[in-house]
Amino acid sequence: MAAVQQRNVEAQTVAAQGEKGGSRFFFLIIVFMFWFSSYIYVPVLSPYVEHLGASYVMVGAVLGVYGLMQILFRLPIGIGSDVLNRRRPFIYLGLFASGASCLLFLAGADPGWALAARAVSGIAASAWVVYSVMFAGYFPKEETGRAMGMLQFTTVIAQLASMMISGYVAEHWGWNAPFIIGSVVAAAALLLAFRLPEQQQDKRENSIQIKDLAEVIKEPLLVKVSLLSVLAHCVLFITMFGYTPNQALAIGADKESLGWLTLAFMLPHAAATLYGSRWFGRLLGDQGTLLLGFAGSALFTLLIPSMPTLAALCATQVGNGFMQGLIFPLLLGKSVSGVAPFKRATAMGFYQAVYAIGMSGGPFVAGWMSSAYGLKGGFWLGGIAAVLAALLSWIWIREAGKSGGQAQRSERRLET
Numbered sequence: 001m002a003a004v005q006q007r008n009v010e011a012q013t014v015a016a017q018g019e020k021g022g023s024r025f026f027f028l029i030i031v032f033m034f035w036f037s038s039y040i041y042v043p044v045l046s047p048y049v050e051h052l053g054a055s056y057v058m059v060g061a062v063l064g065v066y067g068l069m070q071i072l073f074r075l076p077i078g079i080g081s082d083v084l085n086r087r088r089p090f091i092y093l094g095l096f097a098s099g100a101s102c103l104l105f106l107a108g109a110d111p112g113w114a115l116a117a118r119a120v121s122g123i124a125a126s127a128w129v130v131y132s133v134m135f136a137g138y139f140p141k142e143e144t145g146r147a148m149g150m151l152q153f154t155t156v157i158a159q160l161a162s163m164m165i166s167g168y169v170a171e172h173w174g175w176n177a178p179f180i181i182g183s184v185v186a187a188a189a190l191l192l193a194f195r196l197p198e199q200q201q202d203k204r205e206n207s208i209q210i211k212d213l214a215e216v217i218k219e220p221l222l223v224k225v226s227l228l229s230v231l232a233h234c235v236l237f238i239t240m241f242g243y244t245p246n247q248a249l250a251i252g253a254d255k256e257s258l259g260w261l262t263l264a265f266m267l268p269h270a271a272a273t274l275y276g277s278r279w280f281g282r283l284l285g286d287q288g289t290l291l292l293g294f295a296g297s298a299l300f301t302l303l304i305p306s307m308p309t310l311a312a313l314c315a316t317q318v319g320n321g322f323m324q325g326l327i328f329p330l331l332l333g334k335s336v337s338g339v340a341p342f343k344r345a346t347a348m349g350f351y352q353a354v355y356a357i358g359m360s361g362g363p364f365v366a367g368w369m370s371s372a373y374g375l376k377g378g379f380w381l382g383g384i385a386a387v388l389a390a391l392l393s394w395i396w397i398r399e400a401g402k403s404g405g406q407a408q409r410s411e412r413r414l415e416t
Helices: 001-039 041-049 055-085 089-103 112-125 129-137 141-175 177-193 210-217 221-248 254-304 310-336 341-373 375-401 405-413
Strands: none
Touching: 001 089, 001 112, 001 129, 001 177, 041 055, 041 112, 041 129, 041 141, 041 221, 041 254, 041 405, 055 089, 055 112, 055 129, 055 341, 089 112, 089 129, 089 177, 112 129, 129 141, 129 177, 129 341, 141 177, 141 254, 141 310, 210 221, 210 341, 221 254, 221 310, 221 341, 221 375, 254 310, 310 341, 341 375
């Protein structure tokens, strides 16, 4: 009798694991489609806005409003999800806003429409708070780092796939083609998302109060990784998701060639996202990996304006993609690693709202510097931001060496 009960328990455990694995895979499909619809036009966005007659300052405003909206919306969305104990409505919001932003780009040929459309896409990206937390909920707490690695890898693959075809479809079917494709993919993903089961926390853990929020946002590790993420996103949205395509066109590349630029950045970025931070984490520890990533990113960003050919520019993107890929999964996993499950959306909302400052301020200030000094001015800003982040990482290495010793290094390896 006992043996039969044991077999039943084992069968139920296997079934539960299989069901959870299926939910993970289905969720990752929706994540792929979400980011595909959001990024299919990114490589041609700044050239497109410039094509509409906008100055570099206006281009910077269009690029920067994406982050500004996330500063405003990410934390409220995270708090709302925790307070309501609901995830699905915010998943729907992200997909609906992503599709709506693509339609707004099609609404008119004035830069003002592009500004409004990019603002709505910022609202869509704000829902990523809940995507991140919901996927982490499919894993035990000790596997949060693995979950974030899988999520980040899927994000990178979606960005790669969409951005690779962006220049081609714009070259052959016109500027509007990426926006049309993006809206269709977002609509299809929304239909799939209606099949997602709701994910709720235990009722006794569900009550979050203002004092809980204050405790979350004062967590020292969360504050540190959020600050580093501001600088990391400043670099990313000045370079590959900002002005690097303009630099490619300025040295004679055509829109279709932007796919090679995207491939050069995203392939090593995906590899580093999935494996790099784990391998280098074992060798260098978390802070050492961050130091390497930021220092390398500073070097490759500062080299961008001096590259005379598309091939040379792509070489800088290979290095930059890999170095930045070391950084993001590590910071993302650390942002919620010490937070209780029923507070994770709040912590993630704080983290993502703070790093959106870099997404907004970086390209906006870079647009001003590019107007004053040419495109090289914006890349100087990105290089300075990466150097500052490397210095902060170096300071934390010294602090860890003084206070942590071998025990803390072993603990960090386990967390990674």
